[in-house]
Amino acid sequence: MDLRFTDEEIAFRDEVRTFCRTEIPAEIRKKVSEGRSLSKDDYVTSQRILNAKGWAVPHWPQEFGGRDWTPIQRYIYTEELFQAAVPLPQQFNCYMFGPVLATFGRQDQKERFLPRAANLDDWWCQGFSEPGAGSDLASLKTKAVRDGDHYVVDGQKTWTTLGQHADWIFCLVRTDFEAKKQRGISFLLIDMKSPGITVRPILTLEGRHEVNEVFFDSVRVPVENLVGEENKGWDYAKFLLANERTGIARIGLTKERIARIKRLAREMPAGPGTMWDDPAFRSRVAEVEVELKALEITQMRVAAKQGRADSVEPDPASSLLKIRGSQLQQAATELLVELAGPFALAAPARGAGANNLPGGFDWVDAAAPSYFNNRKVSIYGGSNEIQHNVIAKGILGL
Amino acid sequence: MDFDLNEDQSLLRDSVERLAADLYPSLESRQARLKAPLGFPTEGWAAFSELGVTGLPFSDEDGGLGGGPVETMLVMEAVGRNLVVEPLLASLVLGSTALRLGGSAAQKARLVPDLVSGDLRLTLAHTERQSRYDLADVATTARRSGDGFVLSGAKSVVPNADAAGLMVVSARVSGERRDAQGIGLFLVPADAAGVAIEAYPTQDGGRAAEVSFSEVPLPGDAALGDPEAGLPLLERVVEHGIAGLAAEAVGSMDALHTLTVEYLKTRKQFGVSVGSFQALQHRAVDMLIQLEQARSMALYAAMMVDTPDAAARAAALSAVKVQINKACRYVGQEAVQLHGGIGMTLEYIGAHHFKRLAMIEYQLGDTAHHLRRITQDANGLLAA
Numbered sequence: 214m215d216l217r218f219t220d221e222e223i224a225f226r227d228e229v230r231t232f233c234r235t236e237i238p239a240e241i242r243k244k245v246s247e248g249r250s251l252s253k254d255d256y257v258t259s260q261r262i263l264n265a266k267g268w269a270v271p272h273w274p275q276e277f278g279g280r281d282w283t284p285i286q287r288y289i290y291t292e293e294l295f296q297a298a299v300p301l302p303q304q305f306n307c308y309m310f311g312p313v314l315a316t317f318g319r320q321d322q323k324e325r326f327l328p329r330a331a332n333l334d335d336w337w338c339q340g341f342s343e344p345g346a347g348s349d350l351a352s353l354k355t356k357a358v359r360d361g362d363h364y365v366v367d368g369q370k371t372w373t374t375l376g377q378h379a380d381w382i383f384c385l386v387r388t389d390f391e392a393k394k395q396r397g398i399s400f401l402l403i404d405m406k407s408p409g410i411t412v413r414p415i416l417t418l419e420g421r422h423e424v425n426e427v428f429f430d431s432v433r434v435p436v437e438n439l440v441g442e443e444n445k446g447w448d449y450a451k452f453l454l455a456n457e458r459t460g461i462a463r464i465g466l467t468k469e470r471i472a473r474i475k476r477l478a479r480e481m482p483a484g485p486g487t488m489w490d491d492p493a494f495r496s497r498v499a500e501v502e503v504e505l506k507a508l509e510i511t512q513m514r515v516a517a518k519q520g521r522a523d524s525v526e527p528d529p530a531s532s533l534l535k536i537r538g539s540q541l542q543q544a545a546t547e548l549l550v551e552l553a554g555p556f557a558l559a560a561p562a563r564g565a566g567a568n569n570l571p572g573g574f575d576w577v578d579a580a581a582p583s584y585f586n587n588r589k590v591s592i593y594g595g596s597n598e599i600q601h602n603v604i605a606k607g608i609l610g611l
Numbered sequence: 612m613d614f615d616l617n618e619d620q621s622l623l624r625d626s627v628e629r630l631a632a633d634l635y636p637s638l639e640s641r642q643a644r645l646k647a648p649l650g651f652p653t654e655g656w657a658a659f660s661e662l663g664v665t666g667l668p669f670s671d672e673d674g675g676l677g678g679g680p681v682e683t684m685l686v687m688e689a690v691g692r693n694l695v696v697e698p699l700l701a702s703l704v705l706g707s708t709a710l711r712l713g714g715s716a717a718q719k720a721r722l723v724p725d726l727v728s729g730d731l732r733l734t735l736a737h738t739e740r741q742s743r744y745d746l747a748d749v750a751t752t753a754r755r756s757g758d759g760f761v762l763s764g765a766k767s768v769v770p771n772a773d774a775a776g777l778m779v780v781s782a783r784v785s786g787e788r789r790d791a792q793g794i795g796l797f798l799v800p801a802d803a804a805g806v807a808i809e810a811y812p813t814q815d816g817g818r819a820a821e822v823s824f825s826e827v828p829l830p831g832d833a834a835l836g837d838p839e840a841g842l843p844l845l846e847r848v849v850e851h852g853i854a855g856l857a858a859e860a861v862g863s864m865d866a867l868h869t870l871t872v873e874y875l876k877t878r879k880q881f882g883v884s885v886g887s888f889q890a891l892q893h894r895a896v897d898m899l900i901q902l903e904q905a906r907s908m909a910l911y912a913a914m915m916v917d918t919p920d921a922a923a924r925a926a927a928l929s930a931v932k933v934q935i936n937k938a939c940r941y942v943g944q945e946a947v948q949l950h951g952g953i954g955m956t957l958e959y960i961g962a963h964h965f966k967r968l969a970m971i972e973y974q975l976g977d978t979a980h981h982l983r984r985i986t987q988d989a990n991g992l993l994a995a
Binding site: 214215216217218219222285492495496498499500502503504506507508509510511513514517518530533536537598601602604605608609610611 | 612613614615616617620681872875876886887889892893895896897899900903904905906907908910911913914930933934982983985986
């Protein structure tokens with residue numbers, strides 16, 4: 214047992230760290246750090262820089278741009294991206310669609326879609342949730358009926374993150390209406406330009422357009438866009454959700470937020486000094502940091518174990534990471550609002566020439582929106598209550 | 612980064628776990644062991660010695676087994692899992708760390724063979740009635756006298772003092788009561804003239820004592836290292852103690868969580884096992900999360916406890932104790948609640964885990980103390 218990073222791992226960390234901080238444009242990283250919206254161009258620019266370096270999809274098969282990294286290297290890479298406030302490679306392309314297609318797709322599908330997904334030439338979004346199918350995802354109703362060489366898709370998806378940018382959507386659709394609910398589901402790739410698709414924005418708490426409803430009205434989809442076998446889509450979805458959960462602890466993201474809070478606290482006047490001189494505030498920051506350190510080690514333990522297993526079954530331990538990771542992400546955003554204090558209320562219009570910064574602070578108006586927005590992290594990706602069920606069944610045998 | 616045990620470590624873990632389970636097969640056997648005059652039967656200590664455990668942390672050239680923090684962690688986890696009452700924390704972790712890191716070659720040559728053989732046990736006497744967890748708050752004095760010292764004062768809640776041949780005592784050679792400078796650590800024979808030991812049981816099945824020193828003459832070579840600059844050594848000893856407690860807590864929480872889940876599966880109410888109720892399932896999961904977070908921190912302690920950077924080390928071990936303390940309370944309380952009435956009775960082993968976990972919180976620094984230590988550093992830094 215040696216719990217320190219090896220010299221090679223430290224050298225790798227330094228390489229990623231330097232690259233992130235020198236090659237990814239500072240204005241993009243600043244937006245990420247402040248929790249402000251990124252434009253589609255921001256995502257594309259950042260991802261293409263990573264992809265040119267061969268670092269957009271390191272966890273994919275090498276044939277499609279993957280790197281033969283150890284689990285610890287993959288962990289280091291992700292953490293460094295977070296800590297440098299680099300946008301992660303577009304998550305639906307890289308962590309969901311890509312791994313599913315690489316594992317279950319046909320060779321011609323892989324060749325057609327994977328290189329474009331890695332370079333963000335195509336923007337993929339996820340069509341899983343429906344108005345009546347949230348935590349109980351398998352009760353989804355969007356149907357695909359075979360008509361010659363096509364499926365005809367009718368129904369509605371919701372919470373489609375950044376669907377307004379999307380070129381393609383990977384969807385779970387019902388193809389067998391007699392089978393038990395998990396059995397009759399298929400995994401279908403649909404061109405967002407297809408006639409019959411309508412995208413309607415949903416504004417979330419902080420007022421941003423991050424998610425959408427997507428309506429399908431007799432949308433014709435070529436049968437060749439089916440992934441794997443018909444009616445096996447639930448297996449692919451489970452594989453995808455387990456992948457989603459692994460990265461969901463976002464320890465580096467919370468670390469970056471805490472580091473920023475410490476920085477800003479030293480500049481926020483309070484009493485005779487600053488907020489950083491307030492032992493009560495510092496103690497609350499320390500408590501989050503301590504728990505985060507523990508989660509970081511837990512994450513590495515899970516990563517080291519996953520590196521060994523060939524199984525595609527989700528490790529229930531990843532549910533633990535999701536629960537605690539989401540709680541800590543939220544705790545950090547709460548600390549930020551607390552730090553903004555009375556200025557947290559202000560929501561001035563921002564724009565060129567604006568001279569209305571609350572108290573003169575350029576970050577305080579983004580604090581509450583970031584807190585509002587982060588309420589989602591204990592809901593998406595399988596709500597924390599669902600993760601509790603997964604652990605109760607999968608680890609405790611209850 | 613590698614979380615696997617090597618072959619020797621796996622063997623050590625298996626043999627220590629087996630021994631502890633053999634010595635403590637049941638609650639009844641544990642309660643019987645507690646009745647021995649020292650609070651544990653001496654053959655229990657002998658059994659750990661035969662396994663090599665009592666000399667584990669000393670290097671090969673000092674006559675020990677060359678075990679490091681991971682090896683100590685494995686031993687202490689077995690201690691916690693089986694609620695072992697032999698004084699491994701006092702002697703193997705606290706006393707031996709003081710000798711190992713502070714002792715001269717001559718001191719080690721004199722004492723290590725007896726530690727290895729099991730003939731000698733050590734303990735650490737550092738708490739005073741006014742000091743709480745502040746290691747620099749030392750009113751006990753060691754007045755210089757000729758080549759040696761004269762020790763006067765009193766120490767409180769000294770773990771297993773009545774079973775120790777030698778106590779490692781913090782005492783002030785110079786300076787004011789709370790000065791960082793002027794403190795030394797001294798090896799004091801328990802049977803020296805002027806030493807009085809008033810021993811008593813502790814809440815968790817262990818033993819401790821009030822110890823007073825009345826003009827106790829000590830030779831010059833009783834001091835471990837520089838007798839006026841011993842605080843850093845004492846801090847290191849306590850850091851090792853925290854690492855040991857962390858592992859012990861993980862062992863105990865692991866056992867208690869397992870007991871709780873088994874109980875949920877077997878206890879029937881309303882015609883079904885209570886483990887089928889989602890409210891209870893989720894609480895058992897939250898216990899598991901605390902346990903796994905604590906396990907990570909016990910590993911982190913093992914990783915950081917010998918790091919040369921003193922500030923990073925101190926922050927890390929304080930962080931460990933904060934997390935462990937919270938986990939001890941959470942897992943302990945939830946286990947009692949999920950068991951219902953049976954969790955309240957002394958007839959149930961889980962109740963004894965609860966009490967040990969509750970007391971670990973108050974050994975070597977409570978949560979508020981260690982949070983203060985972390986936040987004292989202007990950077991509030993936790994090193995990677």
